Amino acid sequence: MPLLGGFLADAYLGRFTTVFLSSVVYLLGLILLTMSTFVPSLKACDAAVCLEPRKVHEVVFFIAIYMISIGTGGHKPSLESFGADQFDENHSEERKKKMSYFNWWNFGLCCGLLLGVTVIVYVQDRVGWGAADIILAAVMASSLAIFIIGRPFYRYHVPPGSPLTPMLQVLVAAIKKRNLPYPSDLAELHEVPKSRVNKGRLLCHTESLKFLDKAAIVEDWENCAEKQDPWTLATVTKVEEMKLILNLIPIWLATLPFGISVAQTATFFVKQGTMLDRNVGNGLEIPPASIFALSAFGMIVAVAIYEKILVPVLRRATGNERGIKILQRIGFGMLFSISAMVVSALVERKRLGVVEKDPVKGSLSMSVFWLAPQFIIIGVGDAFTLVGLQEYFYDQVPDSMRSLGIAFYLSVIGAANFISSLLITATDHVTGRFGKSWFGKDLNSSRLDYFYWLIAGMIAANLMVYVFLARRYSYKNVQRSMVVADCCEDGFEVSMA
Numbered sequence: 001m002p003l004l005g006g007f008l009a010d011a012y013l014g015r016f017t018t019v020f021l022s023s024v025v026y027l028l029g030l031i032l033l034t035m036s037t038f039v040p041s042l043k044a045c046d047a048a049v050c051l052e053p054r055k056v057h058e059v060v061f062f063i064a065i066y067m068i069s070i071g072t073g074g075h076k077p078s079l080e081s082f083g084a085d086q087f088d089e090n091h092s093e094e095r096k097k098k099m100s101y102f103n104w105w106n107f108g109l110c111c112g113l114l115l116g117v118t119v120i121v122y123v124q125d126r127v128g129w130g131a132a133d134i135i136l137a138a139v140m141a142s143s144l145a146i147f148i149i150g151r152p153f154y155r156y157h158v159p160p161g162s163p164l165t166p167m168l169q170v171l172v173a174a175i176k177k178r179n180l181p182y183p184s185d186l187a188e189l190h191e192v193p194k195s196r197v198n199k200g201r202l203l204c205h206t207e208s209l210k211f212l213d214k215a216a217i218v219e220d221w222e223n224c225a226e227k228q229d230p231w232t233l234a235t236v237t238k239v240e241e242m243k244l245i246l247n248l249i250p251i252w253l254a255t256l257p258f259g260i261s262v263a264q265t266a267t268f269f270v271k272q273g274t275m276l277d278r279n280v281g282n283g284l285e286i287p288p289a290s291i292f293a294l295s296a297f298g299m300i301v302a303v304a305i306y307e308k309i310l311v312p313v314l315r316r317a318t319g320n321e322r323g324i325k326i327l328q329r330i331g332f333g334m335l336f337s338i339s340a341m342v343v344s345a346l347v348e349r350k351r352l353g354v355v356e357k358d359p360v361k362g363s364l365s366m367s368v369f370w371l372a373p374q375f376i377i378i379g380v381g382d383a384f385t386l387v388g389l390q391e392y393f394y395d396q397v398p399d400s401m402r403s404l405g406i407a408f409y410l411s412v413i414g415a416a417n418f419i420s421s422l423l424i425t426a427t428d429h430v431t432g433r434f435g436k437s438w439f440g441k442d443l444n445s446s447r448l449d450y451f452y453w454l455i456a457g458m459i460a461a462n463l464m465v466y467v468f469l470a471r472r473y474s475y476k477n478v479q480r481s482m483v484v485a486d487c488c489e490d491g492f493e494v495s496m497a
Contacts, residue, residue, distance in 0.1 A: 001069055001070055001072060001073020001074075002072070002073050002074075002076050002077045002406070002407035002410045002411070003073075003404070003407045003408075003411060004073055005018060005022060005073040005074035005075070005076070005077055005078060005403070005407065006077035006078065006081075006401075006403035006404040006405075006406060006407030007162075007163075007403075007404055007407075008074070009074065009077065009078040009081075009159070009403040010159060010163055010400055010401050010402065010403045010404050011159055011160075011161055011162045011163060012159055012161070012162075013159065014156065014157070014158065014159050015078045015079075015081055015082035015085065015156075015157070015403055016082060016151070016154060016156060018074045018078040018403070019074065019075060019078045019079045019082055019147065020144075020147070020148070021074060022070070022071045022072075022073065022074025022075040022078065023071065023075055023140070023143075023144045023147065024071075024144070025067055025070055025071040025074070026067070026068055026071025026072065026075055026140060027071075027137065027140045027141055027144060028067055028071075029063075029064045029065070029066075029067030029068035029070075029071055030064070030068065030133060030136055030137040030140055031137050032060060032063060032064035032067065033061070033064035033065070033068070033133050033137075034130060034133040034134055034137055035060070036057055036060045036061050036064060037128075037129060037130035037133060038130055041056070042056060042057055042060050043057060044057045045057075076406070076407075076410060077403045077404070077405075077406035077407040077410060078403045078406075080105060080390065080394075080406050081394060081402040081403045081405065081406050082154075082403075083101065083105065084098060084101055084102070084394055084402070085155055085156075085157055085402070086154065086155050087101065088155075089201075095321065096321060099321060099322050099391070100307055100311075102387050102390050102391045102394070103303050103306065103307040103387055104303075104307070105390075106299065106303055106383070106386065106387045106390070107300055107303045107304065107307075110296040110297075110299045110300045110303070111296075111300065113292075113293075113296045114293050114296045114297065114300070117289055117290050117292045117293045117296070118290050118293050120132050120135065120136065121287045121289045121290050122287065122290070123135065124287075125287050160400050163398060163400045163401045163404065166230070166234075166238050166241065166242075167238075167241065167242045167245060169215075169230045169231050169234060169238070170212060170215045170234045170238050170239050170241075170242040171212075171215075171242065172231050173214075173215035173216075173230075173231060173232050173233060173234050174211060174212050174213075174214050174215040174234075174239075176231075176232060177214040177215065177217055177219075177232075178211070178214060180214055180217055180219075182210060182213065182214070183213075183217055186205060188217055188218060189205065189213060189216040189217065189218075189236050189239075190216045190217070190218050190228075190233055190234070190235055190236065191216070191235050191236040191237065192235060201237075201399060201478050202236075202237050202478070203236065203237045203240040203241065203476065203477065203478060204240070204477040204478070205236050205239075205240065206240060206243060206474045206477070207474075208243060208247065208474050209242075209243045209246060209247075212239050212242055212243060213236075213239060215233070215234040215238075215239055216233070216234050216235060216236050216238075216239050217233075218233065219233075240476075241398035243474075244396060244397060244398060244476055245397065245398070245401075247396075247473065247474065248393070248396065248397070248408065250469050251327070251392070251466075251469060251470075251473070252408065252411075252412060254462060254465055254466040254469055255330065255385075255389060255412050255466070256412065256415060256416050256419060257416075257455075257458045257459045257462040258333070258334050258337050258385055258416075258459060258462075259412050259413050259415065259416020259417070259419075259420075260416050260419055260420045260423065260455055260458070260459075261337040261340065261341055261378065261455055261459060262337075262378070262382070262386075262413060262416065263413075263416055263417045263420040264341075264344070264420070264452075264455070265292065265295055265375070265378055266292065267420075268448060268451075269291070269292075269344070269371065269374065269375065270288050270289060270291060270292060271288075271443060272347075272348065272351070272371055272443065272448070273286075273288045273291040273368050273371055274288045275351065275362065275363050275364075275443050275444070276351070276363055276364065276366050276367060276368040276370065276371070277364050277365065277366060277367050277368060278291075278368045286368060291368060291371060291375065292375070294371070294372050294375035294376055294379065295375040295376070295378055295379035295382070296379065297376070297379065298375065298376035298377070298378070298379025298380045298382075298383075299379040299380065299382045299383045299386075300379075301380075302379065302380040302382075302383030302384070303383045303387065306383060306384070310323060311323040325470075325475070326388055326391055326392045326395065326396075326475075327388075327392065327470040327473060328470070329384050329385075329387075329388035329391075330384065330385050330388040330389060330392065330466075330470075331463065331466060331467060331470060332384045332385075333381040333382065333383070333384030333385025333386070333388060334381070334385060334459060334462075334463050334466065335381075335463070336377055336378065336380050336381025336384065336385075337378060337381045337385065337459050338456050338459050338460050338463070339377050339381075340374050340377040340378035340381060341452045341453070341455045341456035341459065342452075342453075342456050343373050343374045343377060344374040344449075344452045345449040345450075345452035345453045345456065346449075347370050347371065347373070347374060348448045348449040348452060349449045350366075350370070351363045351366055351370070352444070352447075352449065354366055355444050362444060363444075389409045389412060390406065390409050392409075393405040393406060393408045393409040394406055394409075395476065396475065396476050424439065424451075427439070427451060427454065438450050438451055439451075
């Protein structure tokens, strides 16, 4: 859904409108979910324990869940990119603040997550799902009201239409001109001067994917003053935007193994917690889902340290406005992911050893805080990689596709969750075929530690591929001094942008 929501926001609706409409749908879904718990005719049943829910309850419940999914699809990519749009990239101070924006965005997000897996989960366990739904609906209604109040103060970008059409035009033009010789002079490539650009930015020519450059070769100089067919002649900027999208694909694929490690946090990590002692004294027991708060805590602390301490130091050391390059930041986070998987494997092996010594009591003699290191380490890794991925996919896509860029980031996590499920199924099949499966009827009869080692090995092997791709990657570069051809009323003109 974020891919669809991001596309509609960039192409037609605009980001503010998409956020508003999707938030309304999201809120209606939460209200409907609350009604399915409290309205007598919509409740699952009248008994204390339902053997089988009413059909009307099932229908209303799933409509509510899908409304929330649809709302999320527009809300997630559009709100983050709309927030980043509030900074002017042509202003040096605002540009630096924009680089900090993604850090503080995730700081706030994790604070909300921390409340969600503690306060909301506690209400769900102690009071009921309905009470928690009321709180969530009230929070969403309040946030929507605050968002609307800020409307007069926002900066807006008018949607330019489908961002896919210009890319298709570049591809068609390049195919049509595939037999033309590659120009030896950049002046033979078509671009419009900055003086004629009403909005958007011009991009520098790069040496990668040179076959696409042929789309910008000017063939007919005599008639160049006439309006050019975009299906036969593209500008250098349009060509470079096409290159940006193609260059994203290898990086997107190389970050999937990291996403697989993130998927374990909300699945097997939490499942491990259910097998350990969760009592913290005075009869208080930590809900299994609340263990996830450790990861959020690790990310909050790491983001704050990175932004307030590391970035200023790295800026002075490297001269880079960001401190380090975006892809370097993502790579550092992958190192933490490997460490988290290794620690997870060691802790799980320890837990299985306790089960072997006392099969009756199992691992309940181990405190749930044995899981703290792996949760915190992966939270610290997320502060580097997840935040870096958001910044990368926002910054390195064409300016007209920034909501889609955030959707691309979200698709990494979504695709990685599917791949994680497939990996579990494949591992279960292969290990079961050649011996005892790593996944038994419960964790005590499984070898989850082996699976963690497998993931750690996959991320380590992938990291080498990632480093190779990152070293060869060409970042988006806004045009400052570039010689290109310009079709104008006076004929051929060389423009310096």
